[in-house]
Amino acid sequence: MVSIAVCSGKGGTGKTTVTANLAVAMAQFGRDVLVVDADIEMANLCFHLGVDGSTPTLHDVLAGRAELAEAVREAHGVKVLPGAISLKALKHADPERLEEVLSALEKHEIVLIDAPAGLGRALLAALSVVDAALLVVNPEVSSLGDALKTKVVAGKLKVKTLGAVLNRWHGTPEEIPVRDVETVLEMPVLATIPEDKKVREASSYGTPLVLHSPQSPAAQALKELAANLLGEEYRPVRKDSFVSRLKKLFIK
Ligand SMILES: Nc1ncnc2c1ncn2[C@@H]1O[C@H](COP(=O)(O)OP(=O)(O)O)[C@@H](O)[C@H]1O
Ligand SMILES: [Mg+2]
Numbered sequence: 084m085v086s087i088a089v090c091s092g093k094g095g096t097g098k099t100t101v102t103a104n105l106a107v108a109m110a111q112f113g114r115d116v117l118v119v120d121a122d123i124e125m126a127n128l129c130f131h132l133g134v135d136g137s138t139p140t141l142h143d144v145l146a147g148r149a150e151l152a153e154a155v156r157e158a159h160g161v162k163v164l165p166g167a168i169s170l171k172a173l174k175h176a177d178p179e180r181l182e183e184v185l186s187a188l189e190k191h192e193i194v195l196i197d198a199p200a201g202l203g204r205a206l207l208a209a210l211s212v213v214d215a216a217l218l219v220v221n222p223e224v225s226s227l228g229d230a231l232k233t234k235v236v237a238g239k240l241k242v243k244t245l246g247a248v249l250n251r252w253h254g255t256p257e258e259i260p261v262r263d264v265e266t267v268l269e270m271p272v273l274a275t276i277p278e279d280k281k282v283r284e285a286s287s288y289g290t291p292l293v294l295h296s297p298q299s300p301a302a303q304a305l306k307e308l309a310a311n312l313l314g315e316e317y318r319p320v321r322k323d324s325f326v327s328r329l330k331k332l333f334i335k
Contacts (some may be wrong), residue, residue: 084188084190084191084192084193084194084213085192085193085194085214086188086194086195086196086213086214086215086236087193087194087195087196087213087214087215087216087217087218087245087312088121088196088198088209088210088213088215088216088217088218088242089101089102089105089195089196089197089198089216089219090198090206090209090210090216090218090219090230090233090237091198091200091219091220091226091229091230091233092200092201092202092218092226092228092229092230092231092232092233093200093220093221093225093226093230094125094144094200094201095200096164096219096220096221096226096250096251097219097248097250097251097276097282098122098197098198098200098219099120099122099127099128099131099145099197100250100267100282100286101217101219101248101250101276101305101333102118102128102131102195102196102197103118103128103131103132103197103291103304104291104292104293105195105305105308105309105312106118106132106161106195107132107159107160107161107291107293107294107307108293108305108306108308108309108310109193109195109312109313110159110160110161110177110316111160111293111309112310112313114193114311114313115162115192115193115194116160116161116162116191116192116193116194117155117161117162117163117164117188117189117191117193117194118132118161118162118163118164118194118195118196118197119141119164119185119188119194119196119197120140120141120163120164120165120166120197120296121141121166121181121185121196121197121198121199121205121208121209122166122197122198122200122205123141123145123166123173123176123181123199123205124141124173124199124201124205125199125200126140126141126142126165126166126167126168127166127168128163128165128166128197128282129163129165129166129168129218130286130289131286131289131291132158132159132161132163132165132289132291133158133159133288133290133291134156134158134163134165134252134287135156135165136165136166136167136168136191137167137272138167138172139153140154140164140165140166140167140172141154141166141167141171141184142167142172142175142176142178143166143167143172143176143192144164144180144184145175145177145178145181145184146172146175146176146177147180148175149179151184151187151188159291159294164188164190166303171289178204178208179204179208180231181205181208181209182208182211182212185208185209185212186212188212194213195212196212196292198210198216200229202232202233202236206233208238209251210236210237210240210242211240213242214242214243215242215243215244215245216233216234216237216242216243216244216245217244217245217246217247217248217273218230218233218234218244218246218248218268218270219245219247219248219250220247220248220249220250220264220268221249221250221251222249222251222252222259222264223257223258223259224255224259227259227264227267229233229310230247230268231267231268234268234270234326239307244270245270245273245312246270246271246272246273246278247264247265247268247270247271247272247273247333248272248273248308249261249264249272249274249275249276250276251276251277251278252275252276252277252278253277253278254277261275264307269290273308273312274304274305274307274308274311274312275304276301276304276305276308277301277304278301279292279299279300279301279302281295281296281299281301281302282301284296291299292305293305293306297320298320299320303319303320306320307319
């Protein structure tokens with residue numbers, strides 16, 4: 084098993100978007116993937132994957148009201164352990180149990196953990212059960228600063244940071260260039276995911292972007308990241324030209 088926490092420090096950088104799509108893209112490469120919503124206070128992974136977020140969830144497991152296996156469901160070829168979205172569920176969930184619960188996830192080939200923002204107990208619990216971390220950053224100073232702190236905390240817990248995922252990239256001159264992001268964070272940028280209106284469109288449909296708009300620039304960047312992490316060959320999806328569609332029609 085390989086377990087990776089998708090972290091950022093700062094909230095709203097795109098952790099959940101990256102986690103959900105990476106999980107589906109990895110499953111498309113034939114891997115057995117479990118994705119966990121470990122953002123205990125602001126759980127919302129279920130919306131990104133279009134799964135039922137009702138009881139039992141990770142929160143019920145943390146409250147001692149459900150077994151882990153009961154809370155795992157499947158969507159788009161991925162096993163999902165969602166968190167509950169209600170405030171009430173939060174009241175009964177015991178974050179102290181997160182480490183113990185997540186340690187029991189060993190049987191999956193790949194476990195991706197959607198980690199919470201900040202450097203609180205829930206992040207420490209998520210980091211304490213993973214082999215590695217990915218840092219999702221936006222091309223802005225505040226995001227890099229928070230990512231740097233997260234990297235230091237991960238290092239203290241002996242978690243290797245694989246690299247950064249630069250998300251919501253516009254490629255405008257006022258943005259921090261990729262090279263500078265790498266210099267500041269002292270790690271490679273493994274993927275640059277552009278700002279793409281299809282991301283929001285996909286989440287409003289409750290369908291992961293890589294399935295909703297596989298040809299969109301952001302989906303292609305996410306699939307390439309999945310391929311690189313798995314050591315698989317990435318083949319970009321190209322729109323068929325008129326001529327190739329015509330050829331397919333005649334030569335079936
Ligand atoms: N590459 C992108 N292009 C456009 N919108 C994005 C992109 N990545 C994320 N978003 C949007 O940014 C918001 C925050 O993303 P989310 O994945 O929920 O962040 P986090 O989990 O870090 O809080 C969401 O509305 C999401 O649709
Ligand atoms: Mg999130």
